[in-house]
Amino acid sequence: MSAMAEEIIHNETIDTLLNRRSIRAFEPEPLDEATIATLETCAQHAASSQFLNDWSAIRVADSALKEKLAEIAHQPYVATAPLLYVFVLDEYRNAQIAKRKGVDVYSDDFTLRNSYRFSQAQNDAVLALHAMETAAESLGLGCVILGSVLGDIPELIKLLELPEYTYPVLGLAIGKPAQSPALKPRMPRDDQFFEDGYCDDPDLMLERLDHFDAEVHKYYDLRDTSRPVDAFSDQIANQATNRSVLKNGFEHAKQQGFVLDK
Ligand SMILES: Cc1cc2nc3c(=O)[nH]c(=O)nc-3n(C[C@H](O)[C@H](O)[C@H](O)COP(=O)(O)O)c2cc1C
Structure with missing residues (x-):
């Protein structure tokens, strides 16, 4: 079947998705509480593998903390985002829940710290982030996803006081767009x-x-x-031989209690 020449269907949701592009300059005004509540609730409604709900997000409101994240990211616009999140894969909360039910969360029986759980939670976090991004776009807001905040993972973990069994996944900057970039083409x-x-x-x-x-x-x-x-x-x-992003991987997961070879 050739996928080339077909018309596609349009509605508001589809057009929101088709017009999505990264926004990296924001108007300074803060977003109101109803908007924030809406975006966060949409993120919570994303699917969750085995309904583990194993992600959390840190809303970064403090301007000094925003500046520190922008420094880690080497991207000044991170600090200018009226609304800024770091999505985190989170088995800490589930560990507390399991512990209360009598599970030894430091034993080999505790699987929530293992490789599959790590990627399962990472998937959930990304789906939630994407739901939030789409909801924001549908309200006329602009977003940029931020892998760059992983530029110094130990520092990020320290700054956000992330407990064991958590790990940062991605940042998301949101605000009223102050730029109108062209849509980037997509491959056939x-x-x-x-x-x-x-x-x-x-x-x-x-x-x-x-x-x-x-x-x-x-x-x-x-x-x-x-x-x-x-x-x-x-x-x-170029990316195929770029080693600089390798530090953004999972090498610090052990320090957070994960056992990623199992
Ligand atoms: C996982 C992920 C991490 C990203 N990290 C950054 C980032 O740190 N800084 C940035 O400016 N853009 C970042 N982006 C945005 C991409 O550069 C952008 O989506 C891509 O170039 C396509 O452009 P578009 O979003 O405008 O269509 C990221 C996107 C994804 C999916």
């Missing part, structure tokens, strides 16, 4: 959606990317308007 759908198994023609997959490469290379990122961004393939090749 047939290169990302395959039917009944993985793509059986990798050469065709790469061939189809040539046009996309050219489209991406026309895009100007508002963070650096002096030149268009690199073609997609060049970005991927």
Whole structure:
């Protein structure tokens, strides 16, 4: 089945999703309590694997703390976000619940600290964050997801006083947009959606990317308007050998009590 030429359906939700792009400049005004309550409640309504509800989010309101997160991220706009969250995978709360029910949360029987649980909780946190992002966009707000706050995980854990069995996943900055960036192109759908198994023609997959490469290379990122961004393939090749983000991985999970080889 060719996925290329079909019309797609539009409604408000779909258009919100299709018009989503990262916003990295915000009007300074704070968001009202009803908006915050709405966004947080939408996040809570995301699906949760085995209904473990194993995520939490830290609302970062203190301006000095925001500045510290911006420093870790090397992204000054982090500090300017009227609403800023760090989503956390959280087995601490569940450990307390299990402990109250008589489970020894330091024994091998306690599985909530193991690898599958870690990724299960990470998935839940990301789904909740994305629900919040979509809800915010639907209200005309702008967002940027922030992997950059993981630039110094031990420091982030310290700053947010994250207890054992928790781990930071991603930040989310939200506010009224003060910029209107162009939508970034996306790769051909047939290169990302395959039917009944993985793509059986990798050469065709790469061939189809040539046009996309050219489209991406026309895009100007508002963070650096002096030149268009690199073609997609060049970005991927650069990232494929970029070691600087490796520290954003899970190497500090042990210090938080997780046992990730099980
Ligand atoms: C997991 C994740 C982490 C991200 N981290 C950052 C970040 O630290 N800083 C930033 O400015 N953008 C960040 N982004 C935004 C991406 O750069 C952006 O989504 C991508 O370039 C596509 O652009 P668009 O969102 O405008 O469509 C992140 C996105 C994701 C999904």
